[in-house]
Amino acid sequence: MTPHRPDREVAIVAFAQSDHRRRTDDLSEVEMVMPVLHDVLRQTGLRTSDIDFTCSGSSDYLAGRAFSFTMALDGVGAWPPISESHVETDGAWALYEAWVKLLTGEADTALVYSYGKSSPGSVRDVLTRQLDPYYLAPLWPDSVALAALQAQALVDVGATDEPALAAIATRSRADATANAHAQLPGARPQGEYVVRPLRTGDCPPIGDGVAAVILAVGDRARELCARPAWIRGMDHRIEAHSLGVRDLTDSPSTRLAAERAGAFEAPVDTAELHAPFTSQEVVLRRALDLDESVRVNPSGGALAANPVMAAGLIRLGEAAARIHRGDSDRALAHATSGPCLQQNLVAVLEGEPHVR
């Protein structure tokens, strides 16, 4: 499949995130979102009134109430009225909607944010409500059990083993020591089995957090950022829902999204992969043909901080931030949604060549 080449240059020009914490009982959603929005706006010097389009991602099921996003909007300062939309999924898809909006020419700047508070409920139970409501959800198979099914399938085909999974956990959390926002940085024991073959260390932390990015087009991006992270391509694909009809050891949707985004046209130096479980990094590396030369999840990834609904947007933000800092020239960012990597988004980000 030929990559889709966007007509308009669009870049991520700023990224901000909260410190990710196990609980935020002391904060409402608006209180959680506002400092991050202020941070990302401050980085560019833009005010809410300068933003042409705003899009957010979240899920009512985490908050435990309908229309939870309507309150978070207060944090944006939607007065006078703004051009705004919302996706009920990870903020990476909100970024996709904003990118499309910029490509139409109807907007030159966009603010994208997403947030998740997992602490008010039991996220393992809550995520079971994503499943087929007639056949699967009544059985309450939880997210760790489903990930373990995938992990065991990988072990069975010889794609990985428990020591290799433990090494992914160790590397991720060691890298997270350089990430001031991470929830689980540093050496941690692999711990007991949660659901075989996954141990505590193979699973993501449960936490609350927020992320925000600003997008801009062409010269506007160059004004707002010394080294914009240009979105060279972005695509997302979904797979069948039923786990029984999918090969859990592969991720054809990731591969297809990567092809359409142009990821295979030239090597990437960095990949931020949204893999909440160690075993899912194995699947994604295979689908994306990433070898040892690629720096995978230098932020620590979702194993170090996994605010549900923001963790995918954070991957795009972290990849962009590496380009902003000059640590990467061409990076791949990935986000996932649904059980066992059902839906996947891939973006290719590039910095302009260094002038030395």
Place this chain on the structure above:
Amino acid sequence: MSGKAVTSKECVAVVGVGQTKHVAARADVSIAGLCREAAVRALEDAELTWADIDAVVIGKAPDFFEGVMMPELYLADALGAVGKPMLRVHTAGSVGGSTALVAANLVAARVHRTVLTLAFEKQSESNAMWGLSLPVPFQQPLLAGAGGFFAPHVRAYMRRTGAPDAIGSLVAYKDRRNALKNPYAHLHEHDLTLEKVQASPMLWDPIRYSETCPSSDGACAMVLTDRTGAARAPRPPAWVHGGAMRSEPTLFAGKDFVSPQAGRDCAADVYRQAGITDPRREIDAVEMYVPFSWYEPMWLENLGFAEEGEGWKLTEAGVTELDGDLPVNPSGGVLSTNPIGASGMIRFAEAALQVRGEAGEHQVDGARRALGHAYGGGAQFFSMWLVGDTPPTG
């Protein structure tokens, strides 16, 4: 964003529309079955197959209404989305309209050529009233029971404009009679009279039972495509001339609940894109989001069809009747059919049917330009599009 240099967008055409027969409870189908029914009808209308669809964009109101979190995951198979991009939009009651606009942008940006967009609500799976009644401590809840939230604002409108008490019942009586001409409408009240509307129980003063929307199970789908796709369409396409969304906070000091600024700004943006300077004269039919009858005169003003305080006079004079000068809700509107998440898309789709000349018995003669309108939350989210029977020029 007026005055902004705009790169050339691809034209967007509606070439297929499909709806389910909306009813109180579709016990015979699953959520997936309901959605697929509308999608298949849209494909049949466009004479396309699943293979012709490049991406799927779906919308619905809160997931709590059916008790399924992120139902797009479960619906991927039923909507032929496996291997394709699938995007899920949620902007409260305006979502059906926003979803169509997100889908239209995919075509306009030339990211995809042909997109299926669908919105649904299967309210019988759960209880919408309780789905909305989950307040969180220390946050302002959405004041569950939409009638309770909106009734004071209707009363404010009446006070502000001096509108006579009977206007609301005129709207309800008109929309329910229009619905008799629409085979997909939920309520078909053959023996309804104006006297019966006026004698129906008072629910939230001044809103009577017969002036409120029903709870429906239903889905609506559209196939959107580019110029090339439209050239191959078997039936006349509807062309998108303008589309916009606007949001403002639910509650704040100084908010005008009778005529929210976000609604006025949204309409102005759509008219600017479509080159409309006199909506009252230049628009032939309106599908307006009227869940409580009094919102027709209120939105007539908010959308610029009448001066402030004058909207009710258009309703009273019969201007908004099916055979009037500016027909509003020829389909019967939200007052006759309300699968919440789909209601906005039905407005957009019915506007498209009007300019395609495909609206059947509720067709407005010679409709060339029609407005689809949706709103949601505490009158804080707005989405609108204007469609025409010819492609936009320039």
